[in-house]
Amino acid sequence: MNSSTAPALSSQPLLASHQPPQVWLLAWRQLWRDWRAGELRLLMLAVCLAVAALCAVSFLSDRLEQGLRRDAAQLIGGDAVLLADQPIPGALQDLARTQGLTSTLSSNFPSMARASEAQGGRSRLVAVKSVGTAYPLRGSLLLADGRRVGAPAAGTVWVDAAVIDALQIRVGDSLLLGESALTVAGVIATEPDRGAGFMNFAPRLMLAEADLAATALVQPASRVTYRLAVAAPDASGQAAVAGDAVKQFVTRAQALIERSGWRGVRLDSLESGRPEMRQTLDRASKFLKLVAMLSALLAAVAVALAARDFAARHLDDCAVLRVLGQAQKRIAWAYSIEFGLAGLTASLLGILLGWGLHFAFVSLLAGLLNVSLPAPSLWPALLGLGLGLSLLLGFGLPPVLQLAAVPALRVIRRDLGGLKAGSSLVLVAGVLGFAGILMVLAGELTLGLIAALGFALALALFAAMAWLAVWLLKRWVPLGASAAQGDGTGTGPTLPRWLVLATRQVAARPGFAVVQVSSLAVGLLALALLVLLRTDLIDSWLKSTPANAPDRFVINLQTDQVPAFRTQIEAAGVRSYDLFPMIRGRLLAINGQPVRQQQYSDDRAQRLVEREFNLSHSAQLLQHNTVVQGQWVEDEADGLSVEQGLAETLGLKLGDRLRFDVAGVPVEGRISSLRKVDWSSMRVNFFVLFPREHMPDLPSTWVSAFHAPTGGGLDRALSSAMPNLTVVDVSAQLTQVQTVLNQVIQAVQLLFGFTLATGLVVLLASVGSTREARTREFALMRALGASSRLLAQVQRAELLGVGALAGFLAGAVAVLLGALLARFAFGFAWNLNLWVPLFSLVAGALLAQLAGWWSLRGVLRRPVMQTLREADTQ
Incomplete structure (x- = not known):
């Protein structure tokens, strides 16, 4: 028996007492021995990395949410705030006074x-x-x-x-x-x-x-x-909880708004007060949560593989313990306590690491946050501890509990007492707890379900495809191939001997092959998915600030000032610019039916129908717009062109009639085309366009966008000549946005590195799980005359083949799963990359080979006698 796996439970103490304190002591001795032997390091590392990733994200989000709750009243400016795009009706101001509110x-x-x-x-x-x-x-x-x-x-x-x-x-x-x-x-x-x-x-x-x-x-x-802000009288000046007067005001104000039909008047909240960069933060937050979820999923695979390998190594130990008189219950308790201590230790280390990592996130996001955040609560630490223990309970403990059922006869017959399916009760309890923690971490059903169910279905698909590949391999390389080559007859397949042996190695262990391909594919799927999402997510952010984007926006330009404006900017050297009329209109009816906020369940739709739209008219289709449905007809008297996203949100289609209120003037038209708008172009864009050159009956101002010549003199000249203009210089803002995006990207990449590390742990655990079996097989092959060079070729071919298959499967599923996440969770366009399966095939083969070199190093260099002795004793 290998000294590194010799039982730590000596016969004397085991036979002397069955008291619980001794069980705890013996469990601790086992833990110390197995840690020193390196048998728990991979398992504990996977748990530690997963808990660290989860806690880092949870600590950050917990502090942000506490800060928002703490400053809620100050952030919106009162105990209650009414928001409108027209002057606040006097009746609402009178209502506040009658309620005794300031x-x-x-x-x-x-x-x-x-x-x-x-x-x-x-x-x-x-x-x-x-x-x-x-x-x-x-x-x-x-x-x-x-x-x-x-x-x-x-x-x-x-x-x-x-x-x-x-x-x-x-x-x-x-x-x-x-x-x-x-x-x-x-x-x-x-x-x-x-x-x-x-x-x-x-x-x-x-x-x-x-x-x-x-x-x-x-x-x-x-x-x-x-904005109309109201507050209950409060001598301290603080906004604790609004009194009954504020609650009554809110109720009556909502009823008055609905009864009076005031459009665009609504109660303000933290959500409606978010600035534009909050979308970037939301996407970054979702990505960080996804990364933490994938780290946990990968850790579950790594823990399951490492625990099964651990149990396989200790089968003979437990058989000896049974011979020495140890009861199954005592052995089960000892290993359960050992794994519990290992999980607790790894979880605590992960919590400490996540605590430190979240400070790095706060530092990287300093450009977005200029408030002091409160200290985090205990909840993220408890969540991380729950994740670590559920990983050990659901995925690590089931195979280890089987050690208690190893028969004593195994010391003579090694074919007895092999590992079987794990304890279903423990497995179900652990998996349910693990799934619950993932859903809490995701914070929303869509992200959690796509990630968790997507990976579960992918794992089943990988197992089925791996089994099919092994079956095809058996048919492709017949068992007589090696004999045909070895007998000198020259008949049979003309395959290299190392390739024949490698395929027979895989075909001889279909269970090993399925587990290895499935686990490798899951690890590679997570890595491929993160690389794809990270790349497209960052690209979508960076496209919002193209290098040639306009850096000046001019609003409040009056119609009689347009000729002088054109002359002035063209004289300054501006050759390419946008210049369009801008009309402020509110949507009143669709197909003759009045539009009400209550008829929409989507938050964005409710906000859109309550606000005024920026409308415009132009006989020519805007260059950065594309018609996706219908047809653009110049000077169509009754036509309307609607932005595609707006149409989807409000449920509009071609042929629908829309009626707008423009400063008291009703305007109606039929949707004749839908447009795709490039909102990242920094050009002037509109939700609704009238395809007409002139609409003189509607009150309007003009809006322009252009890239200003260097020097800044044009801004001063325009402001001096036309004081009513608002010349918006966004060059500094574009640079500032880029800086903010870089900070968010750095935060994303920091946690991305943690998941890469967890993925590598999965690769090492997957390849290392076959180490003992390979040791015995190579011992027999070397005893029968196989050279080390031949065995190295066999091992290399097997790892490259398994890795290539796993990589191809992972790449194909990553494209599909990434499209679902991009569309339904992150809300950005997804570019189909057909090269991903091919690239992941090559990456999978190389990573499997590197992981195999690290995990299996030394197996081929052992002396033949040593490997034979070890094979004989195990």
Whole structure:
């Protein structure tokens, strides 16, 4: 018997007592011995990596969610907030007063702030916010000089430091906003209701509500967000839980909005207050959760393989223990306690590693988060501990429990007491617990089901395909092939001897082949899937900021200013630009039926029907749009062209009639075409287009996008010539977006590396699980005269073949599973890559060969006598 696998339970203590304390002591001795012998290291490493990946993601999401809950009232600006794209109706303000609530009005929109010509004439895009005298209702506005203030006084503004830096002015200087000159009275350090604590692309400029009209920036077609914040009287000034008055206000306000038919008025929430980069965070969060789930799935495969190999190594040990009088129950308890201690140790190490890793995520996402996050709760640690123990319980313990049933007669007859199917009760309990943890981690049913069920079905498919491959291999290489070559007759298949032996090795152990191909394919599937999703996910982010994208957007351009605008930008060297009329319209009816928010269950559809759309008209189809259904007909009097995604969300189809309200003017048309819009082009795009050159009866402004020449002089010239214009310089924002995306990508790649490591553990466990069987077989072959060179060729051919088959299967399934995840979980376009199965075939063969070289090193270098003795004693 091999000394490394000799039983740790000596006969004297085993026969002397059956007391539980001795069982715990003996389990600890077994754990220490098996760890030193290296038999538990692979298993514990897989558990540790899976728990670390899960805990890192869970700690991060837990802190973010706690921060959002903690700052909820400040983030939305009150105990309740009403949001509208038209001025808030006075009846809602009266309702707040009758409920005894404090209220304040504010409005938000982007515009350009400028320094005077004497101060350099520089300009900067700002997020303008006009506030009432009661602002802020919750939290406090902190200035850089330490003052806690409210709304700015008439004629003054509070600004972010970025405005000071961009315009190169100081506190006390004047800046130009529209047609007004306002004095900078302070620099904002903390704004309580900035919005979820995430980065805003434009710095804040806050002015008094009384000064807004004088700027002349708000025009009939301007896009302005109006807010009415209300709060219950609270001496502490904090937003704990809204009182009964606030709850009554919310109920009555909702009823009043529905009864009065006010469109676009809704209650604000954290979700509706998210800025644009939240989509990037959502996708990154989903990907991180998917990576953690795949790490757990891979760990389950690795644990199952390592535990079965562990049990196979200890069959003879347990047979000797049975001879020495040990009871089955005692052996079962000893190994159960040993595996429990191993799982607990690996889980605790994984929790500590995940705790440290989540700080790296927080650091990498620092550009998106400018709030202090609270300490995480204990829940992520308990979730990680549950994952680790369920991995050991569901996938590691079943084969080990069979050791207790090994008959004592096995010491004489080695064909007795082999491993069979595991304990069904323990397996079902562990798998159910494992599945529950995965669903909690996923956070949503779609992502969890696609990942978990997809991998379960893939595993069954891999096993079936592996069995079919072995069956075909038996028929392709007959058993007499080697004899035909060895007898010198020259008959039979002309195959190399090493290839014949390799195929017979695989065909002789169909069970080993199926397990090995299936486990390798699962590991390679996870790696291929992550590589594909990571690549397409990152590409979809990076395409949002193409190198030649327009970096200037101009809004609020009036119709009579269009000729002068064209002349000015063309004289400055701009040759390619977008210039379209922009009409603000609200969807009233579809096919004559009034549109109501309640008729849609989808959140996006509900938001769309409650907001005003940006409409436009053009006789020519926009260059970056493609007609996917119907036909674009120039100057079609009754035609409409609708963006494909909008049509899918609202259930629209060709031939439907839509009626819009444009500043009180009804406009109706029939959907004659559906367009695919490239929203990542940074060009001017619209949900709905009228295919007409002129629509003079509708109030409109114009919008333009172009890439500005270097120097920045054009911005100042446009703002000086037409003060009502909002010239949005997004060049800095594009660079900022790219920086943020790079930070998110780094966070994704950090956890991606953990899953790669777990996948390699699966490969090592899969190949290493056949080590003992190969040792015995090679011992017999060498005794019969096979050379080490021939056996090395046989082993290499077998590993390359198994790896190639597993890689091809993994690549084919990865394409299908990746398409489902991209479409239903991440919401981005999926590019079908037919080269993936071929590439994964080559990668699988090479990885299997490398894993085999590492796991099976030394097997072929053992002396013949040593291998024969070991084979005889095992």
